[in-house]
Amino acid sequence: MKTYLVGGAVRDALLGIVPGDRDWVVVGESPESMAAAGFRPVGADFPVFLHPRTGEEYALARTERKNAPGYKGFVFHADPGVTLEQDLARRDFTVNAIARDADGTLIDPFNGQADLKARVLRHVSPAFAEDPVRVLRAARFMARFAPLGFSMAEETLVLMRSMVVAGEVDHLVPERIWQEVRAGLASPRPSAFLQTLRACGALAVLLPEVDVLYGIPQRPEYHPEIDTGRHIEMVCDMAAHLAPGDALIGFAALLHDLGKGLTPTDQWPKHIAHEHHGLAPVQAVCARWKVPSEYAAMAAHTCREHLNVHRLQELRPETVHDLLARIDAFRRPERVAQLALICESDKRGRLGMTEDSYTQGSLLQRCFQAALAVRAADLPGNPAGPAVGEALRKARIEAIAAAKEL
Template sequence: MQVYLVGGAVRDALLGRDVKERDYVVVGATPEQLISQGYQQVGKDFPVFLHPKSKEEYALARTERKQGQGYTGFICDFAPDVTLEQDLIRRDLTVNAIAQAQDGSLVDPFSGQQDLENRVLRHVSDAFSEDPLRILRVARFAARYHYLGFTIAPETQSLLTEMVKAGELSTLTAERVWLECEKSLSDGAFSEFLNVLASINGLHVISPELESKWGDELYHTFQARFDYANKLQINDTALLFSQITLSLSNDEIKTIASNIRLPNEVRDLALFSQTHQTTLSAEKPTSEAVFACFNQLDLWRRPERFEQVLKVLEISQHQPISCFESLTKAAKQARAVNPQQFIAQGIKGAEIKTALEQARLEVINSYFS
């Protein structure tokens, strides 16, 4: 039995990046052997095991053959005679198909090290096209390593374009598309991810409307926003995703939410930010507009929602909005108005709400006319 470190851990170590997780491949073993050593099998039909102490993943060397459509239609063969090279050839990119033996030596049958040096993302074999999820994975890797100068090999770019043209993206579940978006958002390079998808005519998997608007100007706008967010070390998914929806309509945002199953908090912040950006970004908003905004955001019970929208707008403008101080002070004082004070005055029923709203509006009037 031989154990090799594989995939992202090897790739990132060679690039000098922090290694966040380690995956291993085991050659020449059976499930029974690993289980007898205390490894815990993950699932019944997939040869992945958790180490008894480190809980890191150890997968038996395997081959795959396509059966059916989509990215789940594969049959795995994980017999003990499957070689390391047979396991590596089923991987997506050459830079992910490098293995490291326990003595530290590298096994690199597909010249992944050379592609790392040349900053090229290249598919390993024609089997790449059997898995449509790899379209999004390559876009994500290209975005993540863009700052290092990585580009997609021309032949891989052509293959991705052909896969998109053949409708492969339509076989992906909405949840899986969102997961890849979420991973790219956490990498801090979502504008690059979108740009890669646009370059292969695949941006419609997220938003046909965004694809129709795509161009250098929009790309650079998003790039500047994410650069600003990165400088502030902002990694909240909802705040970041809202940066690409500010230029869309409410209906278009709802379409995205339906297409890729946006989490409710991401969808809601995108809608709130789009709806209220004009009022909150204005140099001199009217008190009536500000009051309506506070009511619609339910500032009285959900002050954090208002704060999030302000942060979305700050990222989009690369600085706090012009009325930030006045808005935050008005919001704090208006929230402090207590309906109990009107009850103590003998006001009853529906008149309490009227008095409460009038008092809040008077507070806002002191900041905005």
């Protein structure tokens, strides 16, 4: 049985990165011979098998042909006559089209090693345009590899633009979009994800609520970067820095200022009540992409509350208590630290402010811990019935007041 290690494991090893999952291609075999060798079939759309001992995935070398719009519109062909080079030719980027033989020999028919050295992400063939998911994958790879100096090949960007114009991106289903967006936001440089999508026109199709923020000015005394779209990029990158790999933090950071896209132009650069105006577009994005409920909830809480957290020192203790109640902190205590992180990302995601301290985050958590320490069993007078709730609120507000004085 002739097997080759392919894809990301080969690429990452060449980049000096610890590889993740390993994928294998098998040449010259059939589903019957694989089963006879003890491999267990798992692929629904094309022949993929699990190794009987390691559990790793082994796929038969295959070719594919486009027969319908969208990312599912493919017919796959796999038989013992399909060569390794034919299998590599159907892959997305040259850096992912390198195989390694059992003796360590690299098979690189599309010069992926040269593109790795040049730090260029380049499509393998015009067939790239047949799968709209590859637009999102390109953006995700840029979010991952931009810190290593990678850029997008101009001819690949041109091809991606043509895919958007042709309407291929319109056929992406919400679940697939969300899968790639979440991965992009969990990458080291989410700004590269947004920049790549915007450069090919896909951001306007997939996330018009963010695309419209580019070019909208903000008050320079608070936002030296001025451009709202640039601010969003900086906030997402700061979120990736403060909470590496946490897509929930990144998603809330991405959507926190959507209200600024609804500000009338005659009010620029001020954005009065944008924290409230942004709730409707946040909900629209979450519904369109079928975002998990906790992601949607934190995005809405952040949109509504981020200005309150920024001015926490000025808020009355009862206002702080009600903020905590609105985010359901007493039942979901993890949300306090999450909100503090996102708001810190917002404050430090500004030109010249990336190294600033953010005391409001620790203050929010201190106030919450003080309020959380108040127990109904310790309330004076042993209130009963509806009086318990009001007495508990009053005692928690007093605890918050004391915490704010520390």
